[in-house]
Amino acid sequence: xxxxxxxxxxxxxxDFTSDQEVRWCPGCGDYSILKQVQSVLPEIGLKREEIVFIxxxxxxxxxxxxxxxxxxxxxxxxxxxxxxxxxxTRPELSVWIIxxxxxxxxxxxxxxxxxxxxxxxxxxxxxxxxxxxxxxGQYSPxxxxxxxxxxxxxxxxxxxFNPLALTLGADGTFIARSMDRDPKHLREILLxxxxxQGTSMVEIYQNxxxxxDGAFEIFTEKSSKKNETIFIEQGKPLIFxxxxxxxxxxxxxxxxxxxxxxxxxxxxxxxxxxxxxxxKASILVRFFDNHQATGxxxxxxxxxxxxxxxxxxxxxxxQIEKASMEKENESLDSLLAGRNTWTIN
Amino acid sequence: MNxxxxxxxxxxxxxxxxxxxxxxxxxxxNTAALLGNDISTFPNFPAEIRAxxxxxxxxxxFQLHFGSIELFTPGDSCDVLxxxxxxxxxxxxxxxxxxxxxxANTDGFDSKNLRLANYPDGINPLENESLDNFKVTLIDLTKLTRECLKDSGLGTKDMDRSKNxxxxxxxxxxxxxxxxNTIDFLKAKFKKRQDLIDANIKVLxxxxxxxxTCESTATIEVKPAKLEKGTYRSIMGNQATxxxxxxxxxxxxxxxxxxxxxxxxxxxxxxELSKYKNHGVKTFQAEDEIAAICASIGASFGGSLGVTAxxxxxxxxxxxxxxxxxxxxLPLVIVNVxxxxxxxxxxxxxxxxxxxxxxxxxNGEASIPVIAASTPTDCFDAVFEATRIAVEHMTPVxxxxxxxxxxxxxPWKFPKSSDLKEIKPVFAKEYTSENxxxxxxxxxxxxxxxxxxxxxxxxxxxxIGGIEKEHETGNISYDPDNHEFMVKLRAxxxxxxxxxxxxxxxxxxxxxxxxxxxGWGSPYGAIKTAVKSLISEGYEVSHAHLRYLNPFPKxxxxxxNNFDKVxxxxxxxxxxxxxxxxxxxxxxxxxxxxxxxxxTVDEIKSKIIEIYPN
Numbered sequence: 001x002x003x004x005x006x007x008x009x010x011x012x013x014x015d016f017t018s019d020q021e022v023r024w025c026p027g028c029g030d031y032s033i034l035k036q037v038q039s040v041l042p043e044i045g046l047k048r049e050e051i052v053f054i055x056x057x058x059x060x061x062x063x064x065x066x067x068x069x070x071x072x073x074x075x076x077x078x079x080x081x082x083x084x085x086x087x088x089t090r091p092e093l094s095v096w097i098i099x100x101x102x103x104x105x106x107x108x109x110x111x112x113x114x115x116x117x118x119x120x121x122x123x124x125x126x127x128x129x130x131x132x133x134x135x136x137g138q139y140s141p142x143x144x145x146x147x148x149x150x151x152x153x154x155x156x157x158x159x160x161f162n163p164l165a166l167t168l169g170a171d172g173t174f175i176a177r178s179m180d181r182d183p184k185h186l187r188e189i190l191l192x193x194x195x196x197q198g199t200s201m202v203e204i205y206q207n208x209x210x211x212x213d214g215a216f217e218i219f220t221e222k223s224s225k226k227n228e229t230i231f232i233e234q235g236k237p238l239i240f241x242x243x244x245x246x247x248x249x250x251x252x253x254x255x256x257x258x259x260x261x262x263x264x265x266x267x268x269x270x271x272x273x274x275x276x277x278x279x280k281a282s283i284l285v286r287f288f289d290n291h292q293a294t295g296x297x298x299x300x301x302x303x304x305x306x307x308x309x310x311x312x313x314x315x316x317x318x319q320i321e322k323a324s325m326e327k328e329n330e331s332l333d334s335l336l337a338g339r340n341t342w343t344i345n
Numbered sequence: 346m347n348x349x350x351x352x353x354x355x356x357x358x359x360x361x362x363x364x365x366x367x368x369x370x371x372x373x374x375n376t377a378a379l380l381g382n383d384i385s386t387f388p389n390f391p392a393e394i395r396a397x398x399x400x401x402x403x404x405x406x407f408q409l410h411f412g413s414i415e416l417f418t419p420g421d422s423c424d425v426l427x428x429x430x431x432x433x434x435x436x437x438x439x440x441x442x443x444x445x446x447x448x449a450n451t452d453g454f455d456s457k458n459l460r461l462a463n464y465p466d467g468i469n470p471l472e473n474e475s476l477d478n479f480k481v482t483l484i485d486l487t488k489l490t491r492e493c494l495k496d497s498g499l500g501t502k503d504m505d506r507s508k509n510x511x512x513x514x515x516x517x518x519x520x521x522x523x524x525x526n527t528i529d530f531l532k533a534k535f536k537k538r539q540d541l542i543d544a545n546i547k548v549l550x551x552x553x554x555x556x557x558t559c560e561s562t563a564t565i566e567v568k569p570a571k572l573e574k575g576t577y578r579s580i581m582g583n584q585a586t587x588x589x590x591x592x593x594x595x596x597x598x599x600x601x602x603x604x605x606x607x608x609x610x611x612x613x614x615x616x617e618l619s620k621y622k623n624h625g626v627k628t629f630q631a632e633d634e635i636a637a638i639c640a641s642i643g644a645s646f647g648g649s650l651g652v653t654a655x656x657x658x659x660x661x662x663x664x665x666x667x668x669x670x671x672x673x674x675l676p677l678v679i680v681n682v683x684x685x686x687x688x689x690x691x692x693x694x695x696x697x698x699x700x701x702x703x704x705x706x707x708n709g710e711a712s713i714p715v716i717a718a719s720t721p722t723d724c725f726d727a728v729f730e731a732t733r734i735a736v737e738h739m740t741p742v743x744x745x746x747x748x749x750x751x752x753x754x755x756p757w758k759f760p761k762s763s764d765l766k767e768i769k770p771v772f773a774k775e776y777t778s779e780n781x782x783x784x785x786x787x788x789x790x791x792x793x794x795x796x797x798x799x800x801x802x803x804x805x806x807x808x809i810g811g812i813e814k815e816h817e818t819g820n821i822s823y824d825p826d827n828h829e830f831m832v833k834l835r836a837x838x839x840x841x842x843x844x845x846x847x848x849x850x851x852x853x854x855x856x857x858x859x860x861x862x863x864g865w866g867s868p869y870g871a872i873k874t875a876v877k878s879l880i881s882e883g884y885e886v887s888h889a890h891l892r893y894l895n896p897f898p899k900x901x902x903x904x905x906n907n908f909d910k911v912x913x914x915x916x917x918x919x920x921x922x923x924x925x926x927x928x929x930x931x932x933x934x935x936x937x938x939x940x941x942x943x944x945t946v947d948e949i950k951s952k953i954i955e956i957y958p959n
Contacts, residue, residue: 020821081635110633320625335624342578
């Protein structure tokens with residue numbers, strides 16, 4: 001007897017890998033993100049058929065083709081809008097939006113902010129490489145000012161977006177940052193993002209080794225990582241540095257770096273991270289200094305903010321259920337007839 | 346009391362866009378319809394919500410044609426012109442038949458109003474001989490309304506707002522109508538303001554009594570029309586479109602998801618649909634036109650009936666996403682309630698100038714089915730049919746309506762739900778131990794359409810996208826031969842719809858003759874009336890009206906060849922005529938009007954006579 005359909009073998013990363021050849025450039029940061037997503041999904045415990053990946057256009061947007069789930073590779077900037085329609089009608093599905101800095105911040109900027117304010121329960125993975133890769137190297141809305149690219153040989157004069165500040169400004173309910181080069185951290189963030197009820201926005205620093213190699217080197221390389229980054233955790237003080245010897249203290253609304261060895265400060269004086277504090281989150285997302293500036297703040301990674309707010313699809317569904325209960329007996333025939341009719345014999 | 350019997354009457358109500366003209370007109374329409382008259386209406390208003398008062402630019406009109414005979418147009422010209430001010434008279438006098446009746450609010454002809462209407466200094470048309478060819482009734486509406494409400498406790502502003510009820514009451518008297526329908530309407534409209542209910546009813550009755558007291562003229566009787574037996578209601582095109590979508594969703598067993606962004610003249614469909622959440626209708630007011638269609642595509646991917654609607658400018662924005670839906674091969678209905686273009690154009694005026702946009706307004710070879718409604722009630726049937734094609738052929742379909750039929754009303758012998766055809770979606774089946782066939786997302790059936798594989802079903806996990814795909818597997822493919830093959834295959838799939846639609850029929854006249862008038866969309870009524878009239882005069886002329894603009898019915902070429910000449914009237918600069926000429930090499934003659942207004946019957950008749958072969 002063939003019993004294979006009755007046995008629920010636990011799924012593995014391999015079960016989420018499609019038969020399509022992955023065609024990103026060798027060395028691209030996307031590989032690492034793909035691998036983490038494929039390995040996190042079995043842990044989440046969903047079936048393949050319950051998951052949908054939707055992407056727009058750009059290098060990262062090829063992602064759905066590599067996932068053995070339902071998927072759609074759509075048009076530039078619109079994955080968020082497509083996912084909104086899907087989630088509004090199929091709230092039980094697990095919907096993941098794969099997008100990039102050009103796709104989400106530039107051409108799809110409008111849909112991005114409206115997705116956040118509506119708070120659909122979806123996960124947004126924004127692969128930020130600060131460059132247009134698929135069109136071969138123009139500056140993006142997250143490229144730093146002065147960036148020299150093919151379309152800005154004299155340096156970009158655009159002021160860049162800070163994606164997380166934008167997310168907070170649009171009333172995002174889950175705001176996090178991770179990086180391609182820290183699989184363990186990325187994994188944890190993905191698990192938390194999936195758990196959050198509402199739009200989970202995860203910015204992932206991703207290295208484009210062809211057109212913008214080393215953009216995040218300072219945050220990812222061993223030699224500088226400890227001093228230039230700060231990994232924030234709920235309830236823990238903001239500590240960083242080579243030997244965990246530096247901390248962040250709030251001086252009014254101003255974050256100040258303190259030396260834990262020499263400044264006569266104890267851990268108790270430091271900023272304790274609270275994911276649910278919107279005021280603090282608004283300061284934290286602004287840790288966005290140029291790393292060449294003297295006295296600059298480290299770049300935070302982790303979950304900046306989390307809030308429980310009702311999801312669009314739930315309110316949407318509830319309204320329909322309520323209306324259906326109130327007028328449950330109205331048939332299509334009475335709808336077609338309307339209120340005033342007359343008869344000709 | 347004298348009473349004249351008339352077969353048909355056209356009344357044009359005109360005034361400032363803040364005078365309540367549309368409400369007055371639609372109230373008379375509903376009452377006329379309930380009494381069994383055939384009706385056809387034409388609301389005509391400026392784009393500005395409150396254009397400068399008293400000016401020609403601010404004139405709003407509502408034309409109503411009602412009768413005891415079958416009517417197909419709102420009337421070429423009117424028998425009665427009701428004007429609330431001097432600008433309304435000036436803008437509309439040319440519409441009035443010789444010997445017609447003018448009912449004028451004298452208060453709207455003071456020196457300020459005369460100046461705003463650009464009458465020369467010291468000239469008042471009500472006081473000189475300029476209106477000698479017409480019957481003129483003068484009523485000082487403001488004075489009479491205020492007099493009537495002097496004890497109501499209302500402020501002057503509120504009192505003046507109800508003066509349209511005085512005129513409505515007077516017209517009801519003139520045409521022997523009772524006030525019940527409007528009284529019910531007022532009670533519902535102002536249900537939280539008893540004072541306004543009382544005031545409006547009082548003024549309405551005062552207007553009616555004013556007619557009776559003055560007996561200034563004989564009342565006119567328009568008997569019920571001898572329409573086909575059955576039960577009727579009055580309906581506007583946008584309402585019919587909304588109901589057609591709900592009916593089609595129910596008949597296909599799908600949830601209706603309507604993603605849209607407000608735009609004139611399509612917004613009323615959203616207003617209508619959003620009332621019917623109890624029928625499971627999901628309306629989504631998106632952040633923009635692109636999000637509206639994309640959300641609908643997302644809903645269709647999830648197994649709902651995705652519908653989006655707009656007017657020309659919004660359809661232009663949706664172009665890329667329509668191409669995506671075409672590549673994904675998902676059902677999607679795209680409603681375009683056309684208006685005057687290009688760009689913002691004439692938002693509140695009608696035009697049929699988006700036919701080429703519907704057929705070709707996308708990048709690449711992306712030919713999709715296009716269906717057009719011809720009358721307000723036909724919106725129901727046509728959008729139902731558009732949905733059937735979208736669902737059964739797994740394709741986006743464009744449904745064309747326009748401002749004229751969207752806002753126009755007529756009696757509708759509404760169908761029973763049991764008489765509506767079932768629509769049959771073809772879903773891919775779950776992978777089980779019995780069904781072990783490997784699922785191929787782009788495997789096609791005899792209609793060349795693929796199966797609908799809904800997320801949530803085991804074994805059907807698949808990826809679709811806008812990139813060119815390999816035949817059957819749907820995997821990304823840049824293979825040159827595959828691309829050419831797929832382009833031709835998708836084109837053939839759309840053309841194959843012709844095997845599943847009715848053959849073209851002749852609407853009026855014989856199968857063969859001297860002139861065929863070939864129409865599409867809203868000129869239906871004017872063409873039909875013109876052709877029937879000429880047939881009765883002995884002309885060998887026929888009328889065929891296209892619902893299917895892509896693909897054309899298979900016998901269209903044959904029909905065209907049965908006539909010496911083919912005339913194509915369109916409210917655009919000639920679009921269908923180009924298609925017919927290129928596809929059938931037929932030397933079709935064009936008749937075009939691009940004034941933001943529908944054809945008159947006379948315009949079409951004259952052209953037929955002009956080209957009629959001797």
